[in-house]
Amino acid sequence: MAELALHPAAAPVTPARSALRRLVGLALVHAILLAGAVFMLAPFVWMLVTSIKPPAEIFSAEISLWPKQFYGLQNYRVALDKAPLLRFALNGVILCGGILVVQLLVAIPCAYALAKLRFPGRNVLFVLVLLGLCIPVQVPAMPLYIALAQLGLLNTYFSMMAPFFLSVFAIFLFRQFFRSFPDDIIHAARLDGVSEFEIVWRIVTPSAWPAIAAFSVFSAVAHWNDLYWPLIVISDAKLAPPPLGMMFFADAETGSNYGALTAAAAILTAPLVIAFLIARRRFIDGVTMTGVK
Amino acid sequence: MSLAASSSIASAAAAPPSIGRRLLLERLTGLGFAMPAFVLLMLTILLPLAVLLVLSLSNYEFGGVDMDWVGLANYQKALADPVIRRSLWNTLLYVAIVVPGGVLGALLIAVLVHRRSRTRSLYEVAYFLPVTSTLIAMATVWQFLLHPTLGPVNGVLKWLGVGSIAFLSEPSTALATLAVIGVWQLLGFNMILFLAGLTAIPRDLYEAADIDGCSGGLDRFLTITWPLLGPTTMFVLVTTMITAFKVFDTVAVMTRGGPVGSTEVLLYNVYLEGFQYFHTGYAAALTFIFLAFILVFSAVQTFALDKKVHY
Numbered sequence: 001m002a003e004l005a006l007h008p009a010a011a012p013v014t015p016a017r018s019a020l021r022r023l024v025g026l027a028l029v030h031a032i033l034l035a036g037a038v039f040m041l042a043p044f045v046w047m048l049v050t051s052i053k054p055p056a057e058i059f060s061a062e063i064s065l066w067p068k069q070f071y072g073l074q075n076y077r078v079a080l081d082k083a084p085l086l087r088f089a090l091n092g093v094i095l096c097g098g099i100l101v102v103q104l105l106v107a108i109p110c111a112y113a114l115a116k117l118r119f120p121g122r123n124v125l126f127v128l129v130l131l132g133l134c135i136p137v138q139v140p141a142m143p144l145y146i147a148l149a150q151l152g153l154l155n156t157y158f159s160m161m162a163p164f165f166l167s168v169f170a171i172f173l174f175r176q177f178f179r180s181f182p183d184d185i186i187h188a189a190r191l192d193g194v195s196e197f198e199i200v201w202r203i204v205t206p207s208a209w210p211a212i213a214a215f216s217v218f219s220a221v222a223h224w225n226d227l228y229w230p231l232i233v234i235s236d237a238k239l240a241p242p243p244l245g246m247m248f249f250a251d252a253e254t255g256s257n258y259g260a261l262t263a264a265a266a267i268l269t270a271p272l273v274i275a276f277l278i279a280r281r282r283f284i285d286g287v288t289m290t291g292v293k
Numbered sequence: 294m295s296l297a298a299s300s301s302i303a304s305a306a307a308a309p310p311s312i313g314r315r316l317l318l319e320r321l322t323g324l325g326f327a328m329p330a331f332v333l334l335m336l337t338i339l340l341p342l343a344v345l346l347v348l349s350l351s352n353y354e355f356g357g358v359d360m361d362w363v364g365l366a367n368y369q370k371a372l373a374d375p376v377i378r379r380s381l382w383n384t385l386l387y388v389a390i391v392v393p394g395g396v397l398g399a400l401l402i403a404v405l406v407h408r409r410s411r412t413r414s415l416y417e418v419a420y421f422l423p424v425t426s427t428l429i430a431m432a433t434v435w436q437f438l439l440h441p442t443l444g445p446v447n448g449v450l451k452w453l454g455v456g457s458i459a460f461l462s463e464p465s466t467a468l469a470t471l472a473v474i475g476v477w478q479l480l481g482f483n484m485i486l487f488l489a490g491l492t493a494i495p496r497d498l499y500e501a502a503d504i505d506g507c508s509g510g511l512d513r514f515l516t517i518t519w520p521l522l523g524p525t526t527m528f529v530l531v532t533t534m535i536t537a538f539k540v541f542d543t544v545a546v547m548t549r550g551g552p553v554g555s556t557e558v559l560l561y562n563v564y565l566e567g568f569q570y571f572h573t574g575y576a577a578a579l580t581f582i583f584l585a586f587i588l589v590f591s592a593v594q595t596f597a598l599d600k601k602v603h604y
Contacts, residue, residue, distance in 0.1 A: 139584050265433050
């Protein structure tokens with residue numbers, strides 16, 4: 001049944017009429033969805049089209065969706081020559097990977113302890129975790145910056161990662177998951193002499209795989225695209241992650257060479273977009289799981 | 294708490310000879326497992342918050358040597374500062390555009406996409422793509438799209454006979470333009486959340502409604518979908534408010550607060566004062582004003598969700 005605002009009961013329902021009504025409704029629905037999709041996809045299409053156009057066509061007033069002269073190689077070469085784009089992408093991989101590994105190593109045992117163990121200060125810690133959920137990184141940014149500057153650690157990978165090593169969100173999410181893990185299995189493992197350390201990493205963690213995958217996607221997307229913190233601690237272009245690198249490149253590119261700019265944008269946007277297209281379900285489940293708590 | 298208590302009782306029952314030892318072991322293990330997280334929580338959140346509070350009461354400037362207590366002067370200055378007032382106003386205006394666009398738009402798309410069977414995944418991909426794309430890179434593309442003379446948007450407008458609009462260099466349109474880009478960026482995210490909410494609505498409710506003669510699309514939406522989506526809508530509303538309130542990237546890259554301050558937003562001013570002008574004490578006070586808004590939004594959510602549980 002289509003989402004019709006019309007009321008079918010109001011008219012005599014003959015099969016032909018209702019079929020026609022359904023068809024019109026369907027057409028209307030797709031018209032709305034397609035118009036929205038054009039709005040969503042237009043920047044991507046225009047980015048790719050511009051990145052293969054020669055300057056003369058970019059600066060001409062007429063709009064064309066395909067270049068008369070293929071100029072892609074030149075644009076992409078200029079972009080790759082003028083800025084270390086692959087280095088930016090590599091920095092993004094190092095940054096996201098480093099953050100994620102520490103986040104998981106710290107959050108999983110803590111979440112297990114909060115969910116399954118009784119220890120002094122447990123409730124206080126959980127309240128602090130809940131409070132931490134409300135505090136965006138921009139709030140502790142200045143004291144962290146001063147501390148990193150005093151330690152001489154600005155312009156390092158460590159300075160880019162440090163504020164994110166603790167993810168209170170990961171602790172919260174994993175705790176919810178671990179709570180539903182059957183206690184009987186844990187007790188049986190304990191009786192068999194399995195150490196608590198092994199229980200966490202060998203038994204409980206694999207069972208929370210969907211949550212861990214969801215969180216990993218969430219974390220990687222957030223840190224690949226983050227500008228605020230790298231902008232503060234990184235001034236060395238060699239260390240810039242993709243967004244900061246793009247900003248440096250756009251600033252340096254004063255001659256508004258749009259062909260090269262869009263080529264650079266395409267290169268830096270590609271890794272995550274391709275990852276999304278490959279692991280579409282993971283991304284969407286990730287949002288669902290991390291969003292609806 | 295009760296869960297942990299029962300689990301420890303069960304474990305005590307399972308190993309009767311060494312109850313005391315087992316409990317002690319459990320406590321030590323728990324402390325050990327929580328310790329790294331607790332230390333990081335201290336170092337990256339609580340201690341910085343305390344330092345920030347101290348800084349906000351001083352006239353400290355990063356790199357300077359002396360520092361005096363000024364009490365609440367920084368807060369008074371911030372609340373009286375026309376630049377800050379304007380940026381706060383701009384931020385709220387931005388939120389006021391992004392929230393209805395991002396929430397209602399996503400709801401409409403989700404309801405329409407939800408019933409599609411063959412084309413559903415195509416639409417999901419199309420609408421979700423901006424979420425995964427690097428906003429800074431796409432901002433450059435948007436800048437070009439909206440370019441007064443070279444951009445295709447103005448090309449289309451001219452062709453329609455509207456005349457060209459300098460979207461980003463006109464004080465009256467710049468903020469709204471950034472807000473549209475904000476909606477573009479988060480619409481797919483919200484759509485996925487709404488789709489999850491829609492999937493959770495039992496199908497037989499719709500069948501029951503059909504039998505009761507409530508078969509029009511709009512009727513079904515108003516009597517079943519909308520009320521049952523309440524908690525999801527609330528969640529999406531608040532996260533969108535918080536995300537919109539934290540707007541920074543597009544401002545920093547596309548307009549830098551201009552033209553004539555029309556896109557100066559709170560977080561951009563915090564950034565400028567704290568990390569460009571190094572008015573550390575003043576920026577600390579601004580950060581607390583920023584945090585106050587975020588906390589109010591979060592409190593609204595907690596309050597509203599508590600209410601929803603009972604109905």
